[in-house]
Amino acid sequence: MALSTLVALACADGVPSVEVERAVVTLPGGGAPALLFLTVRNTGVLPLFLKQLEVEDAGPATIRTETPHRMPMGQPSFEPMATMSAVDSILIPAGRELRLAPGGYTGVVASVARPLVAGETRTVTLRFSRARDVTVRARVATYADLDALLAPERGDATRLDSTPPSVAEGRDLYASDGCAACHGPLGVGDGPVGRTLHPPPRDFRDATAFKNGVDVAAIAQTLATGIPGGGSMPLYAHLTERERRSLALYVISLRSPSPPTSGSTP
Numbered sequence: 001m002a003l004s005t006l007v008a009l010a011c012a013d014g015v016p017s018v019e020v021e022r023a024v025v026t027l028p029g030g031g032a033p034a035l036l037f038l039t040v041r042n043t044g045v046l047p048l049f050l051k052q053l054e055v056e057d058a059g060p061a062t063i064r065t066e067t068p069h070r071m072p073m074g075q076p077s078f079e080p081m082a083t084m085s086a087v088d089s090i091l092i093p094a095g096r097e098l099r100l101a102p103g104g105y106t107g108v109v110a111s112v113a114r115p116l117v118a119g120e121t122r123t124v125t126l127r128f129s130r131a132r133d134v135t136v137r138a139r140v141a142t143y144a145d146l147d148a149l150l151a152p153e154r155g156d157a158t159r160l161d162s163t164p165p166s167v168a169e170g171r172d173l174y175a176s177d178g179c180a181a182c183h184g185p186l187g188v189g190d191g192p193v194g195r196t197l198h199p200p201p202r203d204f205r206d207a208t209a210f211k212n213g214v215d216v217a218a219i220a221q222t223l224a225t226g227i228p229g230g231g232s233m234p235l236y237a238h239l240t241e242r243e244r245r246s247l248a249l250y251v252i253s254l255r256s257p258s259p260p261t262s263g264s265t266p
């Protein structure tokens with residue numbers, strides 16, 4: 001009895017009790033779309049179903065999930081990794097929060113009518129089933145600035161900055177995160193899994209074969225948001241921007257001044 005009274009009360013005006021924070025829209029880059037990240041907390045007593053996110057002058061954002069992965073070297077078979085699947089609506093239980101963050105749920109903003117500019121803000125509308133819309137302002141930023149903007153605690157950003165990316169860290173991550181299984185131990189595209197893939201993994205000696213750009217920022221972005229229409233190159237959105245930059249530095253260190261002519265360019 002007590003519960004049904006509560007339900008009736010809460011539904012009376014349909015206003016959801018939510019707090020939204022750390023809303024960021026990233027600029028499209030390297031062929032990847034603009035992405036929306038934010039944290040929604042259900043401060044009410046009823047479950048909420050988030051059914052749509054809409055960015056001002058950019059239309060609706062599809063909510064997708066990424067499945068992060070770890071792939072040990074030499075694993076004979078592999079599952080499709082970092083698959084992104086569209087989600088219809090997301091349940092946020094009472095008292096809980098939903099975080100759209102790299103490596104997890106992501107809002108994909110498909111059609112940006114008015115170009116996004118870093119530093120500006122856009123209104124984001126959150127639509128819920130059986131409850132009124134909620135609007136917030138989201139910051140527009142580059143993907144590389146995300147870590148600092150989404151950092152849960154103050155100090156996190158400074159801690160990240162105090163350790164610069166390095167080739168050595170990149171080499172370690174290359175081994176621990178399964179790059180070698182596809183790209184091979186020397187980065188020439190001949191890993192045990194890589195040999196079975198079409199298109200084949202990139203041979204890092206040949207910078208001209210890269211589709212998304214060849215500098216540190218571009219490669220870090222490729223790892224974060226993938227290759228548009230690309231084959232089985234997984235996303236590494238769950239790593240920090242520093243880790244992705246370290247991997248990029250390591251990839252660049254494998255570049256050859258005289259790459260093989262029989263490259264793997266499709």
Ligand code: HEC
Nearest residue numbers: 178179182199200201202210211212213230231232233247
């Ligand atoms: C499951 C196999 C697989 C794994 C694991 C993998 N890659 Fe790839 N990678 C590919 C394939 C396949 C391509 C080429 C895709 C295409 O041409 O569309 C590629 C392409 C790339 C490119 C080229 C991007 C461009 O602009 O063309 C880079 C850089 C790269 N991978 C880095 C990495 C790094 C670093 C790791 C580990 C953190 C990694 N890859 C893990 C399969 C893999």
